Amino acid sequence: MLSNLRYLVGGLYFGFILVKSEVVSWFRIQEMFRFQDFHMFGIIGSAIIVGIISIQIIKRMNIPDIEGNPISIPPKDSSQWKRYIIGGSMFGLGWALLGACPGPIFALLGTGLTIMIIPIVTATFGTWLYGAVRHKLPH
């Protein structure tokens, strides 16, 4: 249990930044999809640049995790295309409507917005329904 404390701290760090950067704001998401400010693009873009550089460093220097295990990143299945286009677009519709992706949904709950319980319940149901019908969907 104590070894899992690091993930609690990691989540706290991430949730804190999500709120301070206003990534959790429905207004910021609307502004982004209307291309009316650079803020969200700057955040996503600079996060990706830092991510690319750090993954390259980890891979090229074969940096292990703190327990000494080699780090491997399982690739997304690139033999499937339809799921990324259809599922990704569905998520995009929801992201713009709710103004929050999964991390921000929970960060907003923490800010005292108890109404976020509703999207948490319906998102869990959405995931369940996907699991139940996925054999019938194009991937």
Next chain:
Amino acid sequence: MDFLTEPWPWYIAGPLIGLTVPGLLIMGGKKFGISSNFRHACAACFPGDVDFFHYDWKKEGTWNMIFLTGIVLGGFLAGYVWANPDPVAISAQTVADLQALGINSFEGLVPADLFSWASLGTFEGIMILALGGFLVGFGTRYGGGCTSGHAITGISDLQIASVVATISFFVGGLIMTHIILPLILS
């Protein structure tokens, strides 16, 4: 201690968010991705006879559900204890566009008239909170990830699938913002 209450600029917040990726990898070889938690919740609570939910969720998901709990705590500290007293400084053009759609409250992080328990009795409230959540939950699992798993981690790992998914996120988001949302709010 103004940095605790004031919003952070993109060039501070973006790189700090990016550091979550190597942070989780080095902490325990974990791949950053939040939406998997909805699957773990299904597997833990109501797997039914759906094969997609029969796996060792404790082994795969415990760390991530703890991470998620941390996000709630981080939100509490940043948005309740050290909440920014000022409205989100979105562009004047966005304010004007949203006012034209009937949004009137610009005080908090989200429009208060839509994100309240009372709004659940309205068509707009049900669509935004319930349908929005449903599309996020169904879409992320169908698409194999959300903003953290695809847009940040996947692209950081130079995965073409994640580039395709992220472009699709934006296609869906633009359709919602410019075509469907005005219909819902009208």
